[in-house]
Amino acid sequence: MLRYFLQRVLVMVPTLLIISFLIFVIIQAPPGDFLETTLAELQARGESMDQNQIESLRALYGLDQPFHVQYLRWLFGQWDGLSYVKGGLIFGDLGYSFEYNQPVADIVGDRLALTVIVSIASILFVWIVSFPIAVYSATHQYGLFDYIFTFVGYLGLATPSFLIALILLYFANIWFGTSIGGLMDPVYVGQPWSAAKFWSIMEHMWVPVLVIGLPGTAGMIRRLRANLLDELNKQYVTTGRAKGLPPLKLLVRYPLRISLNPFIADIGSLLPELISGSVIVSVVMSLPITGPMLLTALRSQDMYLAGSFLMFMAFLTVIGVFISDILLALLDPRIRLGAGAEK
DSSP states (O other), X not given: OHHHHHHHHHHHHHHHHHHHHHHHHHHXXXXXXXXXXXXXXXXXXXXXXXXXXXXXXXXXXXXXXXXHHHHHHHHHEEEXXXXXXXXXXXXXXXXXXXXXXXXXXXXXXXXXXXXXHHHHHHHHHHHHHHHHHHHHHHXXXXXXXXXXXXXXXXXHHXXXXXXXXXXXXXXXXXXXXXXXSSSSOGGGTTOOOOHHHHHHHHHHHHHHHHHHHHHHHHHHHHHHHHHHHHHHTSHHHHHHHHTTOOHHHHHHHTHHHHHTHHHHHTHHHHHHHHHHOOHHHHHHTTOOSXXXXXXXXXXXXXXXXXXXXXXXXXXXXHXXXXXXXXXXXXXOGGGSTTHHHHO
């Protein structure tokens, strides 16, 4: 197990380096850069910029440098001769946003906090709702409630999230007087944190949590139900019943434990969702979280803002996969690396 742990840790470093290079390539792949996009928007409004200003800004942003120089500066920082001027991504410096004209770390503060709150609430909603429903459906196969939950699950998977968002926003406003759009009442936007602002967020929270969590809940119910049904039909369960094991003890100790694999495996995808959120739903509901900002940064080719977002998501993905692999190896001995060779 220790060898498996060390191997997974050693693989993470080159994986993140390769991902960082691919992210920078993808951001730079579209023709032009942030400055050219800005100039095109100015020309569309009938404005213009002097050529000397253009060259000055290009040099200021470092856009006149070759690709590999820009990449190394973003990753490792900037050197001026023999002195170190600025830290890079590996030193915790997320870079400077061209569009917002501020350091990336200063821009994402409140948005990141709100994103984490919404995402954690959505994850808890998915787990709390899907786990008991899936277990009940699997242990009462072809019963009335099994058919009802199956139908609702298919409905949740088939209905677009933005449509659910629009419907819930309408009824939340009609029934509860909740303001449409955003995560708080307009009076608290841009204000420092307070108890009133927190409760306003809680009042608005249930709508995005339902919208973001429903598709994931439906999918988790289907996967856990299918896994549990597969385990319940295996020979060791039949043998346990024949030996007189209590049904609850038999269920919890063996088939349910193995069927938890989807919950553990989903950690790899859940952690980056803490940062990205649901972009489409966030745009439809005007949520002040990081998803719309990431979309805007990609469209405007604000490479340091978009790159820092994507790199942080990649880091959380790698960490999430690492955690899920270790937990799966502990939960299910069949997954442990080298188990077959040891036999």
